[in-house]
Amino acid sequence: AxxxxxxxxxxxxxxxxxxxxxxxxxxxxxxxxxxxxxxxxxxxxxxxxxxxxxxxxxxxxxxxxxxxxxxxxxxxxxxxxxxxxxxxxxxxxxxxxxxxxxxxxxxxxxxxxxxxxxxxxxxxxxxxADQFENLANFRAHYEGTGPEIWEQTDGNVDAFVAAAGTGGTVAGVSTFLQEKSPKIKCFLIDPPGSGLFNKVTRGVMYTKEEAEGRRLKNPFDTITEGIGINRLTKNFMMAKLDGAFQGTDKEAVEMS
The missing domain is CATH 3.40.50.1100 (Rossmann fold)
Known part of the structure; x- marks a missing residue:
């Protein structure tokens, strides 16, 4: 800038x-x-x-x-x-x-x-800075985080899993790693209420919590912050993903 x-x-x-x-x-x-x-x-x-x-x-x-x-x-x-x-x-x-x-x-x-x-x-x-739509976010992880993971593991990477808010991390790292080796599997882990899991696995940004009469006042029924979203960003659209998982708050607390 x-x-x-x-x-x-x-x-x-x-x-x-x-x-x-x-x-x-x-x-x-x-x-x-x-x-x-x-x-x-x-x-x-x-x-x-x-x-x-x-x-x-x-x-x-x-x-x-x-x-x-x-x-x-x-x-x-x-x-x-x-x-x-x-x-x-x-x-x-x-x-x-x-x-x-x-x-x-x-x-x-x-x-x-x-x-x-x-x-x-x-x-x-x-x-x-516009972290959601500014592709400098994607490039930072494509040029920085991805190579760092590759170098520190000596290229011994089988799979990469990350959550997404802006999508910059999962997009930049997944793109870099799959360019290094198409055999590396990259996955999204998504919190309750976010639509990204459905987008990756079903092709639509829709969750059952958003069905008529079921939507919560706050659709993100999770204690996690900074991850999960119900819209597509330019950064997330750059991601190279093989699939997605849904994570629970209990799992997030245990990992932290």
């Missing part, structure tokens, strides 16, 4: 995340002179917010709503980046006004912080 100019030094990286991506961004962004603003569902573990804040990120907790709602945490994160860019543009425009003109404006110079009290204005623009 810095190389392409989409993110400027001193800018803020925004992301909507209930998983590990936010923690990674909050760790890396300061190394490049940038800040991190994370929007997270308020039903996510409070410890995640505490870790993010300890890393220097600003955290905005919002109520869970459908991805089609403008106030879904991902959509808010995207909006925060746009707001940061608008505020930076206003600051630049105001900064181009000389002292005489500023006096003539008689206090009419806009105050971005007052106009957007919920979002800091001193960032040099914003960049929405």
């Amino acid at each position: 810095l190389e392409s100019g989409e993110l400027s030094p001193g800018g803020v990286v925004t992301e909507g995340s209930a998983g590990s991506t936010a923690i990674s961004l909050a760790t890396v962004a300061p190394a490049f002179g940038c800040k991190c603003h994370v929007v997270i569902p308020d039903d996510a573990a409070i410890e995640k917010s505490q870790i993010l804040e300890a890393l220097g990120a600003t955290v905005e907790r919002v109520r869970p709503v459908s991805i089609t709602h403008r106030d879904h945490y991902v959509n808010i994160a995207k909006r925060r980046a746009l707001e940061a860019n608008e505020l930076a543009a206003k600051d630049k425009k105001v900064g181009q006004v000389d002292g005489k003109d500023r006096d003539q404006m008689d206090g009419c110079v806009p105050d971005p912080e007052k106009e957007n009290p919920g979002f800091l204005s001193h960032y040099n623009g914003g960049f929405f």
Whole structure:
């Protein structure tokens, strides 16, 4: 993003995340002179917010709503980046006004912080990382995690199993491993309520919990966070999978 100019030094990286991506961004962004603003569902573990804040990120907790709602945490994160860019543009425009003109404006110079009290204005623009649809997610695991697994196992890999939220991990790793050896089997493990298991095994994003009269207020009837989804992402569509399993909360707790 810095190389392409989409993110400027001193800018803020925004992301909507209930998983590990936010923690990674909050760790890396300061190394490049940038800040991190994370929007997270308020039903996510409070410890995640505490870790993010300890890393220097600003955290905005919002109520869970459908991805089609403008106030879904991902959509808010995207909006925060746009707001940061608008505020930076206003600051630049105001900064181009000389002292005489500023006096003539008689206090009419806009105050971005007052106009957007919920979002800091001193960032040099914003960049929405877009972990669900940005294929840099897939490439990070295709170029990093996959080769790491291959090297550390000396190529002795029979199968790979992973859950999916954005789909970047399972897609990047499965693609890399199957390019190394078509004999390697790659599988998805999906939590209760997610539609990915059905998509992989039956070709449709549908779960019995979503049948008329059976849908829960919160369709993800699971304690796991950051995995499971009922829509296809660009990253997940890159996955090379041989099948899928459904996992239970009990199994997740035992593994942890």
